[in-house]
Amino acid sequence: MTVATQPEIKPAERTSARPEEVKIALIGNPNSGKTSLFNQLTGLNQKVGNFPGVTVDKKTGYSQLTPAIRAEIIDLPGTYSLYPKSLDERVITDLLYDPTSKHFPDLVIVTADASNLKRNLLLFTQLADLQLPVVLALNMVDVAEQEGVKIDVELLQRELGVPVIPMNARKGVGVAALKIVMTQQLNAVERPFFTIPADLQPLLQSIKSRFSLSNDYLALQFAHQYKSLKFLKEEDLAWLGEQLEAADFKSNARQADETIARYTRINELLLDAVRVEKAEKDEKFSNRLDQILTHRVFGYLIFFAILFLIFQAIFAWASYPMDLIDGGIAALNSLIQENFSGPLVNLLTEGVIAGLGGVLVFVPQIAILFAFIAILEETGYMARVTFMMDKIMRKFGLNGKSVVPLISGVACAVPAVMSARTIENWKDRMITIFVTPLMSCSARIPVYTVLIALVVPDKYYLGFLNLQGLVLMGLYLIGFLAAIFSALLLKVILKARERSYFIMEFPTYKMPRWKNVGITIVEKVKAFVFEAGKVIVAISVILWVLASYGPGDNFEQAEQRALREAKTEGLTEVQTENRIASHQLESSYAGIVGRSIEPVIRPLGYDWKIGIALLTSFAAREVFVGTISTIYSIGEEENVTTIKEKLMAEKDANGDPFFTPARGFSLMIFYLFAMQCASTLAIVRRETKSWMWPAAQLVYMSGLAYVMAFIVFQLFS
Incomplete structure (x- = not known):
């Protein structure tokens, strides 16, 4: 790839220094490296809450850009465009369309996959037309290089009118340059990428006047999405409905026309800035690997072998640190009881420390479980599992996207239930939410561990098959079977005409970014x-x-x-x-x-x-x-x-x-x-x-x- 040195920021873009603390929104397509960039910018300085009034997770973190400037990074859900298809994506429009929100960003960073820039720029052009200060983080330049994609970064930056930062977020390449740009006061893009049809101008002028808007494209978004904008009042919703009906506004048709026009413009922009030199027929490594890992027979066998490895590891690998923690708690209790006596000592040893020991002793098992889950997600394998299970899930009233909540339920049912928001079909989503708690979550591991150790001998077969690990895996499989058969029952009970479709893009296979794995383990254990x-x-x-x-x-x-x-x-x-x-x-x-x-x-x-x-x-x-x-x-x-x-x-x-x-x-x-x-x-x-x-x-x-x-x-x- 032709990667130029980071172009100099124009003097006009340095009009003033940023305030001491700034809000920066991080947004991008799924699998564009957004999570890796978020982890690079924030490290362990992260927290998860909720956006006001909705149930979507708000993941935020802090990054010290300079000694004087601290940035709050808001990690928004992955999306392909500003027209939301799920509850997760709707939070983006609520945030970016309401300048009065306390979470409204000073700057938006758009992560884009350099090896598939055309698709990623659709979202970028929409954000730019909202006249928000935008930076394009051109991620995965190493993947683009391997695929023969050459990008003239300086030309692309001139064409887009915003800073473009070549990056490899997984390895931290380009993060320092991005932080420098984040400290600048950037101007919004002046030239729109999409020209709004003249026949819509009267309608948009009315909307701009009613809501004191200065941007035509934002007014158009109000017309398209007013029903899902939670910050609008009931009287505003009624007024918008009347205006759109009077103007005979066809939202779906207008969205389709806009998308075609944007891709036409994107093709023109990329004509000179991007060249693909490697032949299309060259088979990619990921495709060759998929022939094995998503095979209709071997794919399932490999998946269940991986699950088997995880459950064996939970018992075999965790036993030594668990014994150390258990022994340490017992030694501490013994020391206290030998030197002190009385009701308060009994409360401390038999109440506080006994309870604390019941928490700490299971940390190794929880850490191992989340380590495996993080690795599967980091490598891109989890997306393949979703694809493979789609056919099976549909027979039980679920779809491929239901696999993500079900697998996540092995960790914790709370985020698993929330992750069902990505399922557009109401019936599939309700069934998934209902049956997900039947999956054995990490909270059950302490119970299983104690009871299995009590009644199941610690024996090995063939030198490596641990009987206790086999019983643990059996419990998880029983939970999974209970979940899918309960889903089958609900499929019969619930009636819905809405049909569901499964669309998912496979990320390329990658080596896990161990820093991200480590951060996940620490977060979950905490x-x-x-x-x-x-x-x-x-x-x-x-x-x-x-x-x-x-x-x-x-x-x-x-x-x-x-x-x-x-x-x-x-x-x-x-x-x-x-x-x-x-x-x-x-x-x-x-x-x-x-x-x-x-x-x-x-x-x-x-x-x-x-x-x-x-x-x-x-x-x-x-x-x-x-x-x-x-x-x-x-x-x-x-x-x-x-x-x-x-x-x-x-x-x-x-x-x-x-x-x-x-x-x-x-x-x-x-x-x-x-x-x-x-x-x-x-x-x-x-x-x-x-x-x-x-x-x-x-x-x-x-x-x-x-x-x-x-x-x-x-x-x-």
């Missing part, structure tokens, strides 16, 4: 530790209080009763203390709650202690581990044993091990199906704008969990 961790530790403390105190003089009576039994049975001092703790726990507030629900859960093989854990798990599934840790740590001589050892030592009324395979598998199945996540119910309510869907999920999944857990317990008993 979310688990600080968001889930706060809930787990708080509930652990509450549970410790509920399990350590009871109404009236129940505790004292329980202690006296235990002492009499110990004297009669001739128990040792340690056995006596444990007997006291057992009676006190049964007489505590926690014991009373557990006893009240025991008749309902007894058919599943559960006792009142497990009942407490089930109730607390409705706040968040992973709380189960903290609950069990807290309940079974009370009354022990020393709180230094691991959760697994505590549960293995638990006996039933006959003195036999309480956690048998029947109870263990029954609990796994219950947690596999049950809707035990208040956050997911809340996000479903927000996405569907109705309490009907989350209520239906809660009833359906809880009922399914109870029935399936009952069947499993009876089969294994």
Whole structure:
């Protein structure tokens, strides 16, 4: 590629220095390298929130451009044009069409794939015609070079009228030059790329006058998209509807004419600035690889082999760091208990630290899971998975785009449900949202890990197949089967005439950008530790209080009763203390709650202690581990044993091990199906704008969990 040195910014574009903090919007086509550029500019200085009034994620970050200038980078959803096709894309128009918004950008950076510049420039020309200050980040210059695409950057910059920065965002090439341009006060493009037809001028003048607009193309966008612009008032929407009807405004036809006119102009611009020297018939590496990875037989086998590797790694690779963390927590508790005593020490060791241990011990597994997911996305393989699964998904009332939420549900149902916004068809989207929580999320991993370790032997077959890893993969597959068969049921129930179509562009295969993978791991682990961790530790403390105190003089009576039994049975001092703790726990507030629900859960093989854990798990599934840790740590001589050892030592009324395979598998199945996540119910309510869907999920999944857990317990008993 002919890559010129970055052209000098014209003096007219340096009229004044930017303010101390600027807002910069980052926008581009899907697979144009926008995420890589965002990570390069912001590093770990990122946060995720919501745009006001909508459910779309707002990913922002900060970049210190100079010692005096700090930029807030707003990462907008990927889109091909300013005419939105999904809820994700509509947030772009809400932001860019409302200058009064506090998020309105001072500058827009458009990322473009240098190897496919024609397609990428459609979005650029639309943004330029809004007369926003724009910079074109000409990304993937290395890919363009490999494909024989040569771009005269200086000529392209003159033709477009904006700074053009050649970049390889994955490796950080060109980022420094982009930061320099970001510090400048840039002018808007003066010459429009699209000439608005004269017959629309009366209508646009009325719109400009009504809304105090100075830009013809922005007025045209109001005409096209007024129904989806959330910042407009009801009376404004009614007025626009009347004006458009009077003018006989045909939106779809006008959009088509505009797109044709823009591509005609883009072809003229690129005629001299871009040359392709490599023959079209040269088969690309990605195409050759796709013949294998998307093969109708081998493609699926490879995909399931990758899933198998992931689940094996979660157990095998994570075991060593988990043991270190577990041992460290136990050592800390032992140290505190040996040197201090009293109720506050018990609260600290048996409540706070026991709950904290239940969070930290699973960090290695969560990190490994998200590492694999990030690598699959970085390499471009995840897009192929979506394509391959489209035919299968359609048979169950879903489509290829449903695979993204379902796979994302393996990490967390909340962002997975939100990602269903990319599905245009209402029926497909509702079915996807409904069944996604059946996929086993990362919050279930702590539950699965403890229960599998209890009832599944740590054996290897053929030297590398770990039995515990096989069981874990089996649980995930059961969740997937439950999701697609539930979708099939909803396909019959829901009636919709709207047909869905699947369109997706494959990105070229690339080596993962390890910095991006690392950032993803850190973000997800932080979310688990600080968001889930706060809930787990708080509930652990509450549970410790509920399990350590009871109404009236129940505790004292329980202690006296235990002492009499110990004297009669001739128990040792340690056995006596444990007997006291057992009676006190049964007489505590926690014991009373557990006893009240025991008749309902007894058919599943559960006792009142497990009942407490089930109730607390409705706040968040992973709380189960903290609950069990807290309940079974009370009354022990020393709180230094691991959760697994505590549960293995638990006996039933006959003195036999309480956690048998029947109870263990029954609990796994219950947690596999049950809707035990208040956050997911809340996000479903927000996405569907109705309490009907989350209520239906809660009833359906809880009922399914109870029935399936009952069947499993009876089969294994």
